[in-house]
Amino acid sequence: MYTEIRDFLNAHNVKLIAVSKTRSVAQIMHLYDQGQRAFGENRVQELMEKQPQLPGDIEWHLIGHLQKNKVKYIAPFIHLIHSADDLELIQTIQKEAYKNDRTIRILLQFHIADEQTKFGLAESDIETIMAARESGQLPNILFCGVMGMATLTDDKDKIRSEFRHLKTIFENLKSRNFCDEVHFREISMGMSGDYEIAVEEGATMVRLGTVLF
Ligand SMILES: *Cc1c(COP(=O)(O)O)cnc(C)c1O
Secondary structure, three states, X not given: OHHHHHHHHHHOOOEEEEEOOOOOHHHHHHHHOOOOOEEEEOOHHHHHHHHXXXXXXXXXXXXXXXXHHHHHHHOOOOOEEEEEOOHHHHHHHHHXXXXXXXXXXXXXXEOOOOOOOOXXXXXXXXXXXXXXXXXXXXXXXXXEEEEEOOOOOOOHHHHHHHHHHHHHHHHHHHHOOOOOOOOOOEXXXXXXXXXXXXXXXXXXXXXXXXXXX
């Protein structure tokens, strides 16, 4: 299953983030040995347990809600934080990136689903983040794009329209020069149940767990 999905995504120029939460080091190594290098975890504690046991050339993605007090643990090595969903969190990432003498890459997570429980920014939050960026407060943050999760539903039209909405947000931000064009280019959307729709709607990264393991 892994190679089929990988080849399908490669053909569409979409990057595969293998979501390894709840999976063992051995299960991760099984995909690593087939060439997979990008892995995603949603909990910092679990990531911190696994990361030292795995090869150093894995790029780790944080995909779940991130608490401010946990940023310091991942700041030295994280490749991309998909779940930047709050200005205070972004300011904390800035502080820890500076301490580590790094630039940290983030995606702005937007709330595109119906469900109340899913984290994410509203479009109206953009202005304050933009102001913070423009006033030079976030020199160690590299804004790389957007992330979103569709409603958990069988209604494919609904999922499609939510992904389209995220794409529109991305295009709006891009047209406002929210970040330099070179780096602001990622749309992280699509999970095991809906990634084919996400690819059709312009995802540049999908986050897959269940279908891979
Ligand atoms: C678990 C998780 C995924 C992967 O979900 P699957 O349905 O197992 O593919 C993707 N994104 C986030 C944020 C997750 O927490």
